[in-house]
Amino acid sequence: MTQATAVDAAALCGLPASDYREICRRLGRDPNPVEARMYGVMWSEHCGYKHSRAALRRLPTSSPRVLTGPGENAGVVSIGRGWALAFKMESHNHPSAVDPYNGAATGVGGIIRDVLAMGARPVALLNSLRFGPLDERRARRICAGVVAGIAGYGNAVGVPTVGGELLTAACYRDNPLVNVACLGLVRADQVARSAAEGPGSAVLFAGARTGRDGIGGAAFASTELDEGRAQADRASVQMGDPFTGKLLIEATLEALATGAVLAIQDMGAAGLTCATSEMAARGRVGMAIDLDRVPLRETGMRPEEILLSESQERMLLVVRAEEVERVAAAYRRWGLAAEVIGQVTADPRLRVISGGRTVVDLPPDTLADAPVYDPLASVPAGLEALWGLDPAAVPAHDPGEALLLLLRHPDVASKRGIYEQYDHMVGVRTVTPPGSDAAVLRLITAPPLGLALTSDGNGRWCASDPRRGAALSVLEAAANLACAGAEPLAVTDCLNFGSPERPDVFWAFRETIEGIAEACEALGVPVIGGNVSFYNEAEGGEGPGRAIFPTPVVAMVGLLDDVARTGPMGFTREGDLIVLLGDPGGTLGASLYQYALQGEVRGRPADPELERSAHTIACAREAVRAGLVASVHDASDGGIAVALAEACMAGGTGASVTLPEGPVAEVWFGEGPARFLASLPPERLDALDELARRHGVHYRVLGHVGGPALRLVQVGDAGPTGPIELPLAQMTEAWEGLEV
Amino acid sequence: MTWGVVFFPGSNCDRDCVHVLRSVMGYPVVEVWHEDRSLDGIDALVLPGGFSYGDYLRSGAIAATAPVMRAVGELAARGAPVLGICNGFQILTEAGLLPGTLLHNASLRFRCHPAWVRVESDRTPFTAGLRPGMVLRMPVAHGEGAYFAPPAEVAALEEAGRVVFRYCDPLGRVTPEANPNGSVAGIAGVASDAGNVVGLMPHPERASEGLLGSIDGRRLFESVVGALVGAG
Numbered sequence: 001m002t003q004a005t006a007v008d009a010a011a012l013c014g015l016p017a018s019d020y021r022e023i024c025r026r027l028g029r030d031p032n033p034v035e036a037r038m039y040g041v042m043w044s045e046h047c048g049y050k051h052s053r054a055a056l057r058r059l060p061t062s063s064p065r066v067l068t069g070p071g072e073n074a075g076v077v078s079i080g081r082g083w084a085l086a087f088k089m090e091s092h093n094h095p096s097a098v099d100p101y102n103g104a105a106t107g108v109g110g111i112i113r114d115v116l117a118m119g120a121r122p123v124a125l126l127n128s129l130r131f132g133p134l135d136e137r138r139a140r141r142i143c144a145g146v147v148a149g150i151a152g153y154g155n156a157v158g159v160p161t162v163g164g165e166l167l168t169a170a171c172y173r174d175n176p177l178v179n180v181a182c183l184g185l186v187r188a189d190q191v192a193r194s195a196a197e198g199p200g201s202a203v204l205f206a207g208a209r210t211g212r213d214g215i216g217g218a219a220f221a222s223t224e225l226d227e228g229r230a231q232a233d234r235a236s237v238q239m240g241d242p243f244t245g246k247l248l249i250e251a252t253l254e255a256l257a258t259g260a261v262l263a264i265q266d267m268g269a270a271g272l273t274c275a276t277s278e279m280a281a282r283g284r285v286g287m288a289i290d291l292d293r294v295p296l297r298e299t300g301m302r303p304e305e306i307l308l309s310e311s312q313e314r315m316l317l318v319v320r321a322e323e324v325e326r327v328a329a330a331y332r333r334w335g336l337a338a339e340v341i342g343q344v345t346a347d348p349r350l351r352v353i354s355g356g357r358t359v360v361d362l363p364p365d366t367l368a369d370a371p372v373y374d375p376l377a378s379v380p381a382g383l384e385a386l387w388g389l390d391p392a393a394v395p396a397h398d399p400g401e402a403l404l405l406l407l408r409h410p411d412v413a414s415k416r417g418i419y420e421q422y423d424h425m426v427g428v429r430t431v432t433p434p435g436s437d438a439a440v441l442r443l444i445t446a447p448p449l450g451l452a453l454t455s456d457g458n459g460r461w462c463a464s465d466p467r468r469g470a471a472l473s474v475l476e477a478a479a480n481l482a483c484a485g486a487e488p489l490a491v492t493d494c495l496n497f498g499s500p501e502r503p504d505v506f507w508a509f510r511e512t513i514e515g516i517a518e519a520c521e522a523l524g525v526p527v528i529g530g531n532v533s534f535y536n537e538a539e540g541g542e543g544p545g546r547a548i549f550p551t552p553v554v555a556m557v558g559l560l561d562d563v564a565r566t567g568p569m570g571f572t573r574e575g576d577l578i579v580l581l582g583d584p585g586g587t588l589g590a591s592l593y594q595y596a597l598q599g600e601v602r603g604r605p606a607d608p609e610l611e612r613s614a615h616t617i618a619c620a621r622e623a624v625r626a627g628l629v630a631s632v633h634d635a636s637d638g639g640i641a642v643a644l645a646e647a648c649m650a651g652g653t654g655a656s657v658t659l660p661e662g663p664v665a666e667v668w669f670g671e672g673p674a675r676f677l678a679s680l681p682p683e684r685l686d687a688l689d690e691l692a693r694r695h696g697v698h699y700r701v702l703g704h705v706g707g708p709a710l711r712l713v714q715v716g717d718a719g720p721t722g723p724i725e726l727p728l729a730q731m732t733e734a735w736e737g738l739e740v
Numbered sequence: 741m742t743w744g745v746v747f748f749p750g751s752n753c754d755r756d757c758v759h760v761l762r763s764v765m766g767y768p769v770v771e772v773w774h775e776d777r778s779l780d781g782i783d784a785l786v787l788p789g790g791f792s793y794g795d796y797l798r799s800g801a802i803a804a805t806a807p808v809m810r811a812v813g814e815l816a817a818r819g820a821p822v823l824g825i826c827n828g829f830q831i832l833t834e835a836g837l838l839p840g841t842l843l844h845n846a847s848l849r850f851r852c853h854p855a856w857v858r859v860e861s862d863r864t865p866f867t868a869g870l871r872p873g874m875v876l877r878m879p880v881a882h883g884e885g886a887y888f889a890p891p892a893e894v895a896a897l898e899e900a901g902r903v904v905f906r907y908c909d910p911l912g913r914v915t916p917e918a919n920p921n922g923s924v925a926g927i928a929g930v931a932s933d934a935g936n937v938v939g940l941m942p943h944p945e946r947a948s949e950g951l952l953g954s955i956d957g958r959r960l961f962e963s964v965v966g967a968l969v970g971a972g
Contacts, residue, residue, distance in 0.1 A: 428949070
């Protein structure tokens with residue numbers, strides 16, 4: 001084996017000197033150049049979770065339903081009736097900044113393969129997107145590219161994109177966020193795993209052939225974006241092929257159905273290096289791999305290129321040796337490559353040969369288990385001062401004008417122009433399409449069960465108070481599920497932050513995890529997996545340094561016992577009462593109203609009041625399930641006034657409403673946890689009253705459904721406001737004006 | 741009667757069509773592989789939507805040359821009902837079993853949303869149980885669905901009653917706003933000369949269960965059964 005000088009190897013792996021010393025300590029020698037490159041990628045932040053791993057242990061990860069928690073390719077949760085779901089969210093931020101179309105497309109492909117690796121058929125996709133202000137050309141170009149990439153891959157691969165969210169802020173101008181989640185279905189007793197087992201078993205390489213694309217992609221995702229380097233970085237972005245992705249889904253499910261597959265993992269970040277080392281390490285076995293047998297699509301590839309390529313649409317399987325032909329045949333039937341490239345060994349070493357020479361020989365766990373750091377955390381300077389700023393100190397607006405301004409804001413405006421580019425119906429499961437609080441799918445194989453899906457995150461809140469902001473985001477997700485009548489089953493999250501080497505960023509990261517943990521505990525919902533994306537920094541960032549807002553995104557899935565009992569968000573029947581369920585109090589601190597008018601975050605978001613919020617959410621859910629209410633919609637960005645407008649537009653009717661007393665802007669546009677607008681026939685009010693009492697939940701009747709306009713009256717601190725009448729057509733024109 | 745659904749690599753509505761025909765409507769369904777050369781025992785055939793062979797050359801162009809297509813042509817020539825949905829419609833035009841072609845949507849974007857079509861002809865097995873003028877709600881989901889044929893050919897199709905479906909609003913009015921893709925004359929579906937081969941861009945299989953918002957699509961399949969039994 002070639003021995004490099006220590007200096008060469010240290011430079012090749014590109015890691016800090018302390019990491020390199022640790023590699024040498026674990027190996028008892030210097031790594032050779034090929035090994036050094038492998039450590040460099042596996043110990044990158046993207047693959048190694050060096051800064052985040054210790055902090056992530058705080059998250060609650062278990063419930064009686066959890067079959068597989070974090071650490072596998074995707075978390076798996078039992079649904080009942082013999083079925084389980086696999087659920088995972090991942091970021092593809094850096095690739096999407098450099099190449100919006102391919103970055104987003106491969107993000108979709110990658111998350112689909114994670115779910116597929118659990119043996120599950122992928123049945124739904126969600127995406128959470130963050131861009132710069134969409135009135136800027138550059139942000140619009142990135143947005144259009146990302147949306148086209150998601151559509152281009154998702155539509156062709158045949159997995160519906162059923163929901164998502166899009167928020168904007170200047171800090172995402174050069175560092176957009178593209179977080180994609182996938183949901184899959186698998187029989188509870190057929191969940192696949194990734195731990196290699198059975199010395200002598202065949203290691204089968206299946207799917208697309210390997211090329212030079214995406215080499216070092218994971219390491220690229222672990223550095224800050226640099227405009228000058230963007231051109232060179234483009235080679236780090238992988239290219240996806242949804243057609244091959246679709247074949248890979250069908251072939252892999254057929255392969256798993258043979259019962260001969262012992263372990264499976266997709267080859268995503270760090271490619272063959274990651275799959276071999278992780279599968280071997282998890283199974284406490286070794287692997288002997290011959291690179292000459294890897295199906296290639298280019299000639300002259302060097303060993304490290306084959307080992308680190310991030311070519312898409314590839315899976316690595318461990319198969320009982322005597323049955324390997326049956327498994328390979330499934331892939332070949334679908335026109336895909338399938339070659340045995342090695343075998344599992346009892347000796348726990350990863351040995352790779354190329355051209356008959358040993359090029360790698362090391363214990364796989366030294367690659368797979370990157371060191372755990374204990375980064376410094378400190379409260380950002382000026383936090384208390386920020387909280388003290390008066391968020392209400394904005395130019396006085398006519399509240400009707402302000403409402404139209406918020407309806408026009410990209411964060412609130414209709415995303416129809418986006419989600420109509422996604423096939424959200426393929427698979428014939430979609431009961432509630434995008435555009436509602438949560439998407440609802442029916443389970444064809446286990447009627448009448450259904451699943452509701454949502455993804456939520458609010459960087460504005462977290463920029464002010466990451467702990468509250470994260471907890472509020474979890475509550476928002478649970479509230480969205482409640483509107484559909486669904487009980488939360490599991491969370492998967494993406495944590496998008498700046499450099500963890502900055503103490504103020506890392507403080508926000510820890511606070512965010514605390515907020516997610518507290519809220520998940522209050523709701524009794526486990527976090528079954530997710531991903532961390534650090535180094536989201538670029539010119540224009542508003543956070544510490546040039547970082548983006550701390551941006552946790554929470555994807556939550558919930559269960560409906562009877563999918564037919566889900567309800568709409570829009571007001572439907574003339575004469576129905578409109579009820580506000582929950583504490584009417586909201587705050588303008590870090591609200592959309594505050595940020596949109598002042599251009600920077602001021603003040604502090606509301607206290608999540610976890611216990612009370614959990615009760616309110618349960619009450620709303622039960623009202624839907626019991627069929628008490630004709631519609632439910634939760635108040636989020638833009639507060640109660642925006643939520644009323646949305647419920648009117650969704651139902652195609654007006655409403656006449658008297659808002660609670662208090663300062664005008666705060667009552668109309670303030671944001672707070674767990675507040676629902678429900679509509680119901682007057683004769684059901686007694687039943688709702690009883691339900692609310694049982695849950696100890698406050699409610700008040702605001703008005704009734706009907707008329708051609710939203711008519712609002714309020715007694716504010718400076719006397720009565722209104723009536724303000726906004727015709728449905730005027731609101732709709734503002735709300736549907738988003739050009740993307 | 742026995743239905744066949746063709747599975748091309750990249751088809752992605754194949755399983756949905758099988759679900760509706762087999763589980764919702766209770767018919768025997770044969771899953772036909774793209775390399776199969778015989779369609780013996782199949783009374784009516786569906787070419788489903790999706791992105792056959794990735795649609796990389798031109799939508800449907802590669803699938804039109806698949807081994808199974810010779811048998812599809814023979815089945816069509818025997819007068820059996822053959823339905824192409826979305827990509828299946830594109831394949832049938834590429835294979836020359838239906839006239840015209842499907843161009844990129846006028847918006848140049850993929851569009852997925854509910855749509856309404858008006859039944860224009862009951863002279864096909866898929867509409868024999870329906871009446872001209874009836875309005876059906878079925879979703880569209882495509883990027884290349886703008887029906888096109890030269891004016892003379894369109895006139896001939898109209899004359900011969902081979903325009904089967906036309907995009908309309910919920911009240912049955914054919915308007916530019918109701919046309920989702922810029923199809924000439926709002927054409928959403930056409931039939932072969934003999935009437936037994938029909939292609940349409942909207943998805944009847946996505947409108948076959950009340951839970952999904954419409955059961956209008958099921959009437960196309962029911963219609964075939966009525967027609968075949970009637971001809972029996």
